[in-house]
Amino acid sequence: MRLKHLALATASLASLASLAVVSLGAAPLPSLQEGKVIKIVSSLPRTGSANAQTTTMVNGIRMAIDEVGGKVDGFDIAYEDWDDASPQKGNWDPQVEAQNANKAVKDQSIVGYIGTFNSGASKISMPVLNKEGLVMVSPANTYPGLTKPGTGEKNEPKVYRPSGKINYFRVVPTDDLQGSVAAEWAKELGAKKVFILHDRELYGKGIADVFQKHGKEIGLEVVGYEGIDSKAANYKSLVTKIASTGAELVYFGGTTQNNAGQIAKDLRAGGVQAPFMVPDGCFETAFIEASGAENLNGKTYITFGGLPADKLTGKGAEFREAYIKKYGTEPEAYAVYGYEAARVLLDAIDRAEKKDRESIRAAVAATKSFVGALGTWSFDENGDTTNRVMSGQTVKDGKFEFVKVLGGSN
């Protein structure tokens, strides 16, 4: 028995040692590159349910880097695609996101952090990166409290900025914008009674709440408000309930992953013909694929921050063409956001005098009149995009079709 335990102890030590060896082999020594390599990382959930969206985002990021030939101002740009999900959870894992943040601040060659996908994850990494002045550009976070004082808890967003400086930026419009714009569009479409659904996630519920609040302000009657079980097999019972309220429009705050397609299907199968409106979390062909085009055609409305790629001229049009050429599909909303986040970062690196974190952070913050794939926009004093152009689309013949610009008044 003694021998056995000794063997076990040796084995466990050996396994520790092998861990060390594996990591030694993998970690490149930054000094080898003489500071000529600048590293950008993204921290997005790559394992599990969000994989479809993050794959297109990573595609967008890679495109942005390829476009500049992997070089900015004489420096080589290296990119690493980090996962903040773990297989055991199949979803973003706070522990992994924290590890990613700590890993990023330690590696001095990393000057930009693209992420996160989930606003909850940013709450964890933001303060860590902020203290080290590492700039963070999110292609997907929409929770307003991350940047806008007065929209979230009373201590937000200053708790995310222990250094007092702003290091977090996002290229997507926040829920408060999109939710209000959606409510106004709903009214414009002639709906008086709306039924609101959300997926009980930070993004979906946030946007649905704004829709509800603003909708009531502008005179919509909210005949129902329900948080769905996003893993349910179907929503027949809810649809029966919706039908009984005589709703004239159904709004769903949520994503394709959280069963938007199933809801669309069940609405139509359950005889509810009222229009169905969803936010940019569903602005991807996967939504049409999941719903079945016949259930969406002509009676579905999708809001999106910025103009869709095919309505853009210049940069946006180029991007779309290049994307289709490279990946063989239309670029999705998520791809554009990923692409835009990477481009704004590369642009700032280019502009920064010194290629250190602080200069690059300052350069990102100073981004003004940036000509991007989402239009021409700047970062405001909170780190949010000034791009308030929202567009509305519908689905026709199984394809998204641009309807109009929404809420462009400011």
Add this chain to the structure above:
Amino acid sequence: MSPMATPLLAVRDLRAGYGAIDVLHGISIEVAKGEIVSLIGANGAGKTSTLMCISRVLRIRGGSISFQGENITDLLPDTVVRRGLAQVPEGRKIFPRLTVGENLEMGAYIRSDAEGIEADRARVFTLFPVLKERLSQLGGTLSGGEQQMLAIGRALMSRPTMLMMDEPSMGIAPILVARIFEAVKELRSEGMTILLVEQNARAALKLADRGYVLETGHVVMTDSGAELLKSSRVREAYLGD
């Protein structure tokens, strides 16, 4: 006792155990055709383990088993039954939520000769008439003695060449015990070979042609049933004299 030319069952130097513990340390047993051989011994001596090894339910760590001259050491339990070696396990182990009829049917699982099965069923009913009355009752609702009869009947349904019985008298009213030993005798008179494990050593040895005494995984004595009954060692340890 004269050495047998070709025993029906020959167990040589059998070793087996559970986990890190060995319970059988080299058991050798022979049973000739038509004999009743009895295994006696205290609790934990290895009697049940021996039967479970022969039925190939318990993994063997050494030694060999042959039946009808063929090596059955590496067979699976169901094949052993097909070769004609059936067991009435300790504690009956009838199927409590199958009816008596279904229990018997399971006994005949390896067979598909409908007529032969029917004949054997009739034979079981003549041996134990009470089973016929209970035919559609669930096995679990029978009394202990009835369950034992069912277990024996069920084993007979495979029409075995040899029957191993493990503690058929355990936990049964004396009047039924008598009926069961009666049945064992009847079976023997029909030419059945029987290996009997019994705690009730006196009754077992009275019935048996020969017996083996097991102590902590070893065979410590073997002789004819009558001789063993006379042995002082056996009398002291197992007959309570």
Add this chain to the structure above:
Amino acid sequence: MELDVQYLLQQLVNGLSNGMISALIAIGYTMVYGIIELINWAHGDLCMLGAFFALTLIGALGIGAWSGPMAAFGVVILLLATAGFCGSLNLIVDRFAYRPLRRAPKLTLLVTAIGVSFIFVNLGLFWGGLPMTVFGEGNAAAAPKNFPAIVPATPILGGEPGQVTLTVRDLMIAGVTMPLMVGLWWLVRHTKLGKAMRAVAQNPTAASLMGINTDRVIGATFFIGGALGGFGSVIYAINNGTIGFQLGYRAGMDAFTAAVLGGIGSLPGAVLGGLLIGVARSLSDGYLEARWTPTLVFTILILILVFRPSGLLGLKSKEKV
């Protein structure tokens, strides 16, 4: 809301049609549990793979374009082929993953099943990522897939707002599940295999002493349970119209809950549990807030178990040693 009978009836219809599908999947759990006391964690994911198999078959044979009697024929082909697929897959898993562990502690088997479930989920992800025309243009592996409406949701009863509506799909669900359940009941009650399955479940040692090849009987159980899961996955996919690589988790959890509620190991129990949970969900969605539905279902489950510790129709077996 005052009691609206039409509304109530409609919710009951919704609940029963969902419940029947759960029940069919639940049987797979309960059968395997009954025979080797394994909570077959991978069963829901097996059904997920079944749905992908069915979708692939639709694409390969062009079943989506069939109509009328041909469509019905197509459904039969799908059902049989998927049942065969799921049954065989379950059998293979038993052979290579579970059978070597027959003598191992029970929880070892459970962890193996959890491992198999992860493998299945990943296979589903790969499957969804295959560039097949049937999956639409995109090949985003993790995206939910549209399952063509081979059986339309045409009303055969009602159909106007406010009326109780019964659709062709509801009929299909009942038409598939009920004969299967009756057939299974007959198989388990009256065939030699069924009796052997029950014998192995009740006492495997005794069963092998009867000459029953327990491994083969257990294998058959896995096959039948898997095949029913296969039937379940096809009607699940047709009824809902969307499948994704993660559907197994929830489908499995619902079915497993149903199996336990009814009394795990009991076939009628699984059916009753499935129907009850389906109806409970439906009524909760219909009359209460949908966000509390999962909580309500599990609360009901816990309460029922507190008062009936072996489920509704479970055997009051002795405390296992």
Add this chain to the structure above:
Amino acid sequence: MDALRPSSHCRRSHARGSTRVDLLLLVAALALPVVDWLSGGLGLIDPMKAIFIYAILGLGLNIVTGFTGLLHLGVAAFMAIGVYSFAILTADIYPFQLGFWPALLLTIPIGAFAGFLLGGPTLGLRGDYLAIVTLGFGEIVQDVLRNLETITKGTQGINPLPPPTLPLPTAWGGTNGWYEFQADTPQPWYYLFLLFLVLVVVANRNLERSRIGRAWMSVREDDLASKSMGIPPVKTKLVAFATAAAIAAFAGGLWASSLSSTGEPSNYDFQVSILALCIVIVGGMGNISGVLVGAMVMIGVNDIVLQKIFSWMAKQELTSTGSVFGSPNNWKFLLFGLALVLMMRFKPDGLIPARKPRETGSARSATVRPKGEAS
């Protein structure tokens, strides 16, 4: 009593052996940051925190599943209760605003209370029925945390949460006499987590050898027999259940502090419970050293080894975006599942199997199937 002698002897020497394993692990753990520092930063320290947390969680679960033999599929719920009570007790948007230490201590009775609440009415249930009750409880807790926004902030998460503080003079790194842990300085966290892990291990070892520990194992071996020996099974199970819940809640509080956020309710879903269960079983049910090794293997492989391999692959440009097979991330579930299946296939009793009293424990697993004989 004679029959018990060899086993109790074997348990004693076994305890000596495992103490040795524990000590070796401890020495390795203490040395790791030094190794890390000497080799210029391997990035091992930060992921090790997760291993420690899961080890603590696993040790809690081991009391229920390993010692007492109850299948528990909802340990994450108690962790979530710890996380959220720590957050509510400390965060500045709530009225309590306790410091790290009192709040962390309070998670223990809160967790235990939650354990009593669930365990009380349900611990009389037979094995797998209890399993689904715990599973259901896990789902309920998650949904309640999600739905009761006014109290829990729903899916927003609560942050920031206070880090641990230690009274340290300025010369030693403190400010105003207090040293506050920083999120990006992993070493202090590492040693703090290690310290708590050691405390939990020591507590577990003592419990294992105590009267209640023996009662747990006796209930595991034979519920009915224990009853006849004067051990009330339900009460004994309840103590195990509450102890595990307290440990899980404690782990949760510690975890929340290190993240400075609760994350979302869905971060404490069923997958976490399953992972903890896998750690206990893969390590070796009922064996404390086994749980430690289990946590090291399960989390280490996922968070360290696979990460390193994948980032190496990315650097060698072995990955592609063209097909679903090109990205290593798409293989993670498969590798994880395969690892579980293979480990169980070749080490069915876990990496370090517990030694049970042989006459009962092993005899059962050696019958055709580990299943009670219905009669």
